[in-house]
Amino acid sequence: MSLINRLETSAADFDARLGTLLDREDAASLAIEERVREIVASVRRDGDAAVLDLTRSLDRIRCDSVAELEVPAERLRSALENLSPAPRRALEFAERRIRRYAEQQKESGWLSEDEFGNQLGQRVTPLDRVGVYVPGGRAAYPSSVLMNIVPARVAGVGEIIMVVPAPDGIINDLVLAAAALAGVDRVFTVGGAQAVAALAFGTDTIPPVDKIVGPGNAYVAGAKRQVFGRVGIDSIAGPSEVAIYTDGSLDPDWAALDLFAQAEHDELAQSILICPDTAYLDRVEAAMERLIADMPRAEIIRASLQGRGALIQCRDQAEGLSVVNRIAPEHLELAVAEPEALLPEVRHAGAIFMGHHSPEAFGDYCAGPNHVLPTSGTARFSSPLGVYDFQKRSSIIHCSQRGGQALAGPARALAEAEGLDAHARSAAVRGEPE
Known part of the structure; x- marks a missing residue:
């Protein structure tokens, strides 16, 4: 049995197969x-x-x-x-x-x-x-x-x-x-x-x-x-995820280890690599087969990769980044020589690791940004844990006499339109000269 799933965006069943891999529903x-x-x-x-x-x-x-x-x-x-x-x-x-x-x-x-x-x-x-x-x-x-x-x-x-x-x-x-x-x-x-x-x-x-x-x-x-x-x-955390987009310039052994690093969390973790180059994906798969024997958590890695992992061949960079945005991964590695050029095209990702020397593992421990990140596609609307999650905001409204008179008319009109008479009167008395 192959160590990891192989998908092609040009295949007729690609959407269905990717959808199955991304299905986060648990039967239990x-x-x-x-x-x-x-x-x-x-x-x-x-x-x-x-x-x-x-x-x-x-x-x-x-x-x-x-x-x-x-x-x-x-x-x-x-x-x-x-x-x-x-x-x-x-x-x-x-x-x-x-x-x-x-x-x-x-x-x-x-x-x-x-x-x-x-x-x-x-x-x-x-x-x-x-x-x-x-x-x-x-x-x-x-x-x-x-x-x-x-x-x-x-x-x-x-x-x-x-x-x-x-x-x-x-x-x-x-x-x-x-x-x-x-x-x-x-x-x-x-x-x-x-x-x-x-x-x-x-x-x-x-x-x-x-x-x-x-x-x-x-x-x-x-x-x-x-x-x-x-x-x-903070959030409802699901299994950990990584998506790697590369143009084929990332060392295949490095790519394999980055995929393993996510897969070793548990059997439900997800590791996906996306690249337009089929020959490169072959080299990554060969590296994975060679390196897996040295992994102490090899059994967990195998289960994760076979169940939810994938090497995806895309037609080009634009399509590859479109797949990234569909996944909305917790972690995204842009493993290319000039990642800054790709960044504007990324809309959904919890944390973005730029270039060949920024593995997701650094983010887990000591890079500095928080490793508590949106999972299960929630990067479409959620953000990493941060100081702002431990602060709350209160609005301040302090009207002067002149300011209260200026707001009274519009507030009264809107309150009357909504049929809220006490609101209208509360506003109106502030508009009267003292």
């Missing part, structure tokens, strides 16, 4: 949604008792209270202080770059005065309390800790609560070190839909938050979907 989603609904309702009703029961049964943690699931601040500090030099330097390097990038995103308020002497403007304030979900279990993601907490800190969020599953009571010290470095306030070893519900509704021990951010599995995504409205959320 309805069953998951129902189970998540039960968990959310249980936590909302029973609070700490439900969180404790679910954590005991699902994560096999022995404890008598939710308070025991909070990681002491001293343990966070100790994890950072005792970290080996190399990973600590890497964490600090990444944190500095993420913070520096985030500081460029911070918004501030403004005021202006119109021709009637009215002051109009906008006030920007940070959220009071934010919940950050960090995946745990099979893998540790200190990079996710930094990417979610640092911009919240830059925004000025008052309190940051982190939740992370710790199956069998085991939690990665690198994750705790990253939390300490980023400046988290409290950490609870609670995961899954129950953690999301606890953050949304609050319990006697876990305080309710204003917004929940951070990736997780299908249960976490389902819970975020169900509590949205009670709290804000």
Whole structure:
């Protein structure tokens, strides 16, 4: 069986085959949604008792209270202080770059005065309390800790609560070190839909938050979907994706490794390479077949590439970029000699990696821009996580006497047209001389 699917845009069945690859519906989603609904309702009703029961049964943690699931601040500090030099330097390097990038995103308020002497403007304030979900279990993601907490800190969020599953009571010290470095306030070893519900509704021990951010599995995504409205959320994250457009100038081994890097996340991750040159695609496929044997996660990579990966031959650059926009990928690599020339044609992508020396892996860890990105085609209308996600805006309207008189007539007329008499009268009295 071939390692990866081959598609041609000129083929009669191309649209159908690409559509199948991009179909993000999961056959198990309805069953998951129902189970998540039960968990959310249980936590909302029973609070700490439900969180404790679910954590005991699902994560096999022995404890008598939710308070025991909070990681002491001293343990966070100790994890950072005792970290080996190399990973600590890497964490600090990444944190500095993420913070520096985030500081460029911070918004501030403004005021202006119109021709009637009215002051109009906008006030920007940070959220009071934010919940950050960090995946745990099979893998540790200190990079996710930094990417979610640092911009919240830059925004000025008052309190940051982190939740992370710790199956069998085991939690990665690198994750705790990253939390300490980023400046988290409290950490609870609670995961899954129950953690999301606890953050949304609050319990006697876990305080309710204003917004929940951070990736997780299908249960976490389902819970975020169900509590949205009670709290804000960043997005409903799906499997990770990369699309690479190249003219054939990217080293085939590099292309293969970039595709592998995305595929090794999990079996549902998606890796797609688009190029007009058939011979080049053959070389990339040969490189993949040769390099796969050296990959520790080869089984996961194979499943991902065979299930959702593709090498796509397009007719030309314009058609290739049209396919990119149809995919609206989470990550896009423009692996050409002059990527700036192609950038105006890209309408939909979460993060764009320019040229041969900007692999998506840099974005995952330490380039600086956030790696929490829109997935499943939502780059058509969504943006990367940023400082702006932890700020809110209030409009400011301060009318002078002359300004109020100027607005009164039009406001009254529009209110009367809508049949809202109290609105009309409220406006009208401001138009009368004092």
